[in-house]
Amino acid sequence: MSGVALALEVVVVFFLALFLLHRYGDFHKQHRMVLFATLLAWFLCFLIVFILPLDVSTTIYNQCEIDNQVHLVPSNTFIRDNSSNTSLFPTQRVAKSCHKPWSYIPDGILPVFWRVVYWTSQFLTWLLIPFMQSYARSGGFSISGKIKTALIENAIYYGTYLLIFCSLLIYVAVTPKWHLSWSDLRTIGITAANTWGLFLLVLLLGYGLVEIPRSYWRASCHGQLLAKTYFKAAKLMTEKADAEENLEDVMEDVRTVNETIKYNHPLRKCIDTILRKCPVEYQEKMGRNMDDYEDFDDKGNPYPSKNSLVKLHKKVIYAVQRHNRTQVQWQILLDEAFHLEDVAKNETSLTHQFIHSFPSAEPPGWVSKYLYTPTVEWYWECVFRRWCYRVLAVLLCLFSAAVVWSECTFFSTQPVLSLFAVFIQLAERDYNYVYIEMACFVTIFFLCYCVYSTVFRIRVFNYYYLAPHHQTDAYSLQFSGMLFCRLTPPLCLNFLGVIHMDSTISHQQRQQTVYNSIMGSMQVLSFIANGFYIYYPMLIVLLCIATYFSLGTRCLNLLGFQQFMGENDLTSDLVDEGRELIRRERRKRQRTEDGETRRREWRERYSDQRERYGGRSRSAYSELKETDGSGTDTGRAQSRRDRNDKAELLQDVEPLDFTGEEQLETDNRRYAGGHYLATSASRSRIFDDV
Numbered sequence: 164m165s166g167v168a169l170a171l172e173v174v175v176v177f178f179l180a181l182f183l184l185h186r187y188g189d190f191h192k193q194h195r196m197v198l199f200a201t202l203l204a205w206f207l208c209f210l211i212v213f214i215l216p217l218d219v220s221t222t223i224y225n226q227c228e229i230d231n232q233v234h235l236v237p238s239n240t241f242i243r244d245n246s247s248n249t250s251l252f253p254t255q256r257v258a259k260s261c262h263k264p265w266s267y268i269p270d271g272i273l274p275v276f277w278r279v280v281y282w283t284s285q286f287l288t289w290l291l292i293p294f295m296q297s298y299a300r301s302g303g304f305s306i307s308g309k310i311k312t313a314l315i316e317n318a319i320y321y322g323t324y325l326l327i328f329c330s331l332l333i334y335v336a337v338t339p340k341w342h343l344s345w346s347d348l349r350t351i352g353i354t355a356a357n358t359w360g361l362f363l364l365v366l367l368l369g370y371g372l373v374e375i376p377r378s379y380w381r382a383s384c385h386g387q388l389l390a391k392t393y394f395k396a397a398k399l400m401t402e403k404a405d406a407e408e409n410l411e412d413v414m415e416d417v418r419t420v421n422e423t424i425k426y427n428h429p430l431r432k433c434i435d436t437i438l439r440k441c442p443v444e445y446q447e448k449m450g451r452n453m454d455d456y457e458d459f460d461d462k463g464n465p466y467p468s469k470n471s472l473v474k475l476h477k478k479v480i481y482a483v484q485r486h487n488r489t490q491v492q493w494q495i496l497l498d499e500a501f502h503l504e505d506v507a508k509n510e511t512s513l514t515h516q517f518i519h520s521f522p523s524a525e526p527p528g529w530v531s532k533y534l535y536t537p538t539v540e541w542y543w544e545c546v547f548r549r550w551c552y553r554v555l556a557v558l559l560c561l562f563s564a565a566v567v568w569s570e571c572t573f574f575s576t577q578p579v580l581s582l583f584a585v586f587i588q589l590a591e592r593d594y595n596y597v598y599i600e601m602a603c604f605v606t607i608f609f610l611c612y613c614v615y616s617t618v619f620r621i622r623v624f625n626y627y628y629l630a631p632h633h634q635t636d637a638y639s640l641q642f643s644g645m646l647f648c649r650l651t652p653p654l655c656l657n658f659l660g661v662i663h664m665d666s667t668i669s670h671q672q673r674q675q676t677v678y679n680s681i682m683g684s685m686q687v688l689s690f691i692a693n694g695f696y697i698y699y700p701m702l703i704v705l706l707c708i709a710t711y712f713s714l715g716t717r718c719l720n721l722l723g724f725q726q727f728m729g730e731n732d733l734t735s736d737l738v739d740e741g742r743e744l745i746r747r748e749r750r751k752r753q754r755t756e757d758g759e760t761r762r763r764e765w766r767e768r769y770s771d772q773r774e775r776y777g778g779r780s781r782s783a784y785s786e787l788k789e790t791d792g793s794g795t796d797t798g799r800a801q802s803r804r805d806r807n808d809k810a811e812l813l814q815d816v817e818p819l820d821f822t823g824e825e826q827l828e829t830d831n832r833r834y835a836g837g838h839y840l841a842t843s844a845s846r847s848r849i850f851d852d853v
Contacts, residue, residue, distance in 0.1 A: 168266035169276075172213045180205040188640055189633040197637040200287065200295055204644030207284040208651040211678075212611050215655050216603035218273060218676045219587075219664060220264045220596045226674040227261035227594070264596035273677040281652065281681055285356065288648035292641045293317055299637035302477030304433050353682055358695060360653035364614060365699060367650070369706025370715075371613030372566060376559040383552035385510075389503045393741030394727045394734060396496055400744055403489040406482070413482040414445050416475060420467055421449050433472045440479050442486075488634040495632060497752075500745045510545045517541040520749070521756060562609055567707060570700045573661045574668060584663040607658055614654060618646050656682060657700065668697060 184202050297313035381387055417437055424434050438446055467475075501520055509517050517540040565582045572580035579585055583606055590598045619629045629635050629643055655678065660668040664676055709715065716726045720733070728734045 166268065166272065168217060169214065169268055169272070172217075173210065176209045176213050177206055180209055184640075185633075186631055187629055187633070187635040193637055193640075194299065197295060197299055197641060200292055201640045201644045204284065204287050204292065204641075204648050207280050207287070208647040210280055211284075211651050211655055212607050213604070214276070215607060215658070215676075215678060216600040217266050217268055218277075218678050219603050219659075219662075220266060220599050221268050221273070222664070222674050222676045223591055223594070223596070223599065224261060224264055224267060229674060231261065262594050262596075264600075266596070266600065274681065277678055277681045284648040284651070288645045289356075292645045292648075296638055296641045296645075299641065300477070302473040302475070302480065304436050304473070304476065308473070350682075356649070357653040357656060357682070360649045361657065361696070361699065363646075364650050364653050364657070365703055366706065367614045367617040368566075368610065369703045370710050371617045372563040372703070373707050373710040375613055375616060376556045376563055379552050379559060380556035383549040383556065385503070385506060385549065389500075389507065390738050391727050392496070392500045392503055393738045393745065396500060396741035396744050397737040398725060399489065399493055399496055400741075403493055406486045406489045410442075410482045410486045413475075413478050414441065414449075417441060417445075417479060418449050420472070420475065424466060428466065430466070430469060430472060433469065433476070437472070437476050437479055440476070440483060442483060484636045488630050488636075491632055491634050492630065497745070497748055501749065504745070504749075506544050509541060512541065512545075515541050517544060521752060563613075563707075566610065567703060569661050570657075570703050573663070573700075574697045576663060576671065579663065581661055581663065583661050587662045587664075603658075603662070606662075607655070610654055610658060611651075614650055615647070618643060618650075652682070660696070 180202055183205060184198065188198055188201065190198065294313050294317055297316040298309050301309040301312040303309040303312055381391070421434055421438065424430055438449065441449075505518070505520050512518070516537040518537070569581040569583050573584065575581070579588065583602070586602050587599060590602065629639055656665065659665040659676060659679060663671065665679055666673060666675060667679075713728070716728065719726050720728060720731075725733065725737065
C-alpha cells in the first residue's frame with residue numbers, strides 16, 4: 164500500500180476542488196486562466212489538509228524506529244528463548260515492535276511533495292493571483308492594456324512590502340550579533356507569511372466555532388428560519404432594485420456613447436466590445452449607427468477618450484454581473500421560502516403526506532417514486548429533520564468547546580492539557596494508525612470547515628462575495644483562492660502544535676513531521692515562536708464570546724447595515740415586508756401556473772378532438788370522391804355534421820385567461836422604500852395584490 168493512499172487522496176481532492184469551482188464559478192463565461200488559478204489554489208490547500216494526517220502517522224512510525232535504535236526498553240526479568248533454550252541476561256534490552264501503517268509513505272516522497280505544494284501555493288497567493296485579480300477587474304480592451312493596469316496596481320501594493328523588507332534587511336545587516344544565512348532568511352519569510360495568516364486565522368476561527376453550531380440549531384427552529392428567510396427577501400429585493408437601477412444608468416451611458424461614436428471612428432471597436440458585454444435585450448435596443456456615413460470630425464464633436472471607455476467597460480462588467488447574480492439569488496430565495504411555507508402547512512396534515520404548492524413539471528424519478536415518497540418526505544421534513552439538526556448542533560458545540568480549551572492549553576506539556584494531544588498520545592501507545600489518521604483528519608476538517616465556511620459567508624460590500632449557482636465573479640474566486648493559500652499553512656502548523664507534534668512549541672526531543680521541517684525552525688525569531696504563536700491563539704476565547712453575544716451584528720446595525728437580530732423593531736418591519744413580497748410572488752407564480760395548466764389542457768383537448776373529427780372528415784371526403792352522384796347528399800350531410808360537432812367543440816373549450824400574465828407585464832409597479840407605487844393604468848386591478 165506504499166504510496167497508494169497518497170495517490171488516491173490526490174485524485175479525491177482534485178475532484179472535490181473541481182466540484183466546488185463548478186458550483187461557484189462559471190466554466191462557460193469566465194476566463195480559463197482565472198478558473199485554472201482558482202482551481203490550483205483550492206487544490207493545493209485541500210491537499211495540505213488531506214495529506215497531513217498521513218504525515219503524522221508516518222512520523223509516529225519513524226519515531227518508533229528511532230526509539231528502537233537509541234532508546235531501547237529495559238528488561239528486569241529473564242526471558243527464555245524457546246528456539247535455543249537459552250536465557251537473556253538482565254543487562255540486555257528488548258526492542259519494541261513497530262507496526263508499519265497501512266498508509267506509510269516511503270522516505271524521500273513527502274519532502275519533495277511538501278516543497279512543491281507549499282512554494283507553489285505561496286507563489287500563487289503572493290504573486291500570480293493578485294496580478295490576475297487586477298487583470299480580470301481591468302476594463303482594458305487589449306491584453307497589453309490589462310497587463311499595464313495590473314502592473315501599476317500591484318506595484319503600489321507590493322511597494323509597501325518591499326520597503327518593510329528592505330528596512331528589516333538593513334537592520335539585520337548593521338546588527339553584529341545576527342549572522343543570518345540563506346536558510347534563516349527563508350525561515351523569516353515563511354514566519355512572516357504564517358504570522359500574517361495566523362492573525363486572520365484566529366479571527367475567522369473564533370467566529371466559525373460559535374456561528375456554525377448556532378446556525379444548525381436555528382435551522383431546527385422552523386419559525387425562526389422562516390422569519391430570517393423573510394428578512395433576507397426584503398434585503399435582497401432592495402439590492403435587486405438597486406442592481407437594476409444601476410444597470411439602467413450604465414446602459415444609458417453606453418447608449419449615449421454608442422450614438423456619439425460612429426461606425427468609422429477609431430474607437431468603434433471598443434464600443435463593439437462593450438456592447439458584447441451588455442445583456443441581449445439592451446443590444447437589440449441600441450444596435451449600431453449604420454445610417455450615418457459621415458466621417459467623424461475630431462474638432463467638431465466632443466468624443467470620449469479611451470480612458471473613459473475603459474472605465475465604462477469596467478462599469479458594464481460589474482453592473483451586468485451584479486444584476487445577473489441578484490436575479491438568480493432571488494429565484495433561489497423564492498424557492499426556499501415557498502418550501503419553508505409548505506413545511507409549515509404540512510405540519511398539521513392528518514394524511515402524513517407532503518404536498519407541494521408548486522409541484523415539479525418534470526416526471527418523478529425512481530428515487531422520488533419508490534424511496535423518497537410523499538410519506539417519507541413528510542416524516543423527514545416535519546419530524547426527523549429538526550431533531551437531526553439539534554443533535555448535530557450539540558455535537559458541534561462540544562467539538563467547538565474542545566477546540567477552544569485546546570487552543571488555550573496546548574503549550575502545557577506537563578501535564579498534557581490539550582484534549583486532542585491526549586487522544587493522539589493514547590492512540591500512539593498502541594500504534595493504532597487508523598485511529599490516529601481519523602482523529603487528525605476530523606480535527607483538521609472541523610477547523611477548516613470553521614475557517615473556510617466563514618470565508619464563503621463573509622461579504623465585503625459587493626467587491627468580494629462568493630455566490631453559489633455559478634454567480635461568483637472572477638475577482639471573488641481569485642480572492643478566495645488567495646485567502647485559502649494564506650490561511651491553510653498556519654492552520655496546519657497550529658494543529659500540529661495542538662497535538663504536540665511541533666517541537667518548537669512542545670519543547671520535546673522527538674521526530675519532526677516533514678511538514679515542520681519544510682517550514683523551518685521558528686527559533687530564529689524567538690519572540691514569535693515563544694510569544695505570538697503561543698499566546699495569540701488565546702484571543703479566540705474573546706472572539707467566541709463576542710460572536711455568542713452578536714457584538715459584530717449589533718455594531719453593523721448601529722452603522723446602518725441591516726442585520727437579523729430577532730426581536731427588534733427594524734427586524735420586524737423587514738420581516739413583515741419580506742412576507743408581503745413572498746405572498747405577492749406566490750400569487751404571481753400561481754397565476755402563471757394556472758395559465759400554463761389551462762393552455763396545456765386546451766392543447767390536449769384540441770389535439771384529441773382534431774384527431775377524432777379531422778380523421779372522420781377526411782374519410783368522408785374520400786368516400787365522397789369514390790361514390791356516384793347519388794352519394795353526394797350523404798357527403799354533404801356528413802360535412803354539416805362535422806361542422807356542427809366542431810362548433811360544439813369550440814363552445815365547450817374554456818376561454819384562455821391571459822389577463823393575469825399580461826397584467827404582470829403591464830402593471831409597471833416599482834418597489835421603493837417598502838411601498839408599491841401603481842400607475843393609473845393599473846387602478847382597475849389594484850386589488851389583485853392585496
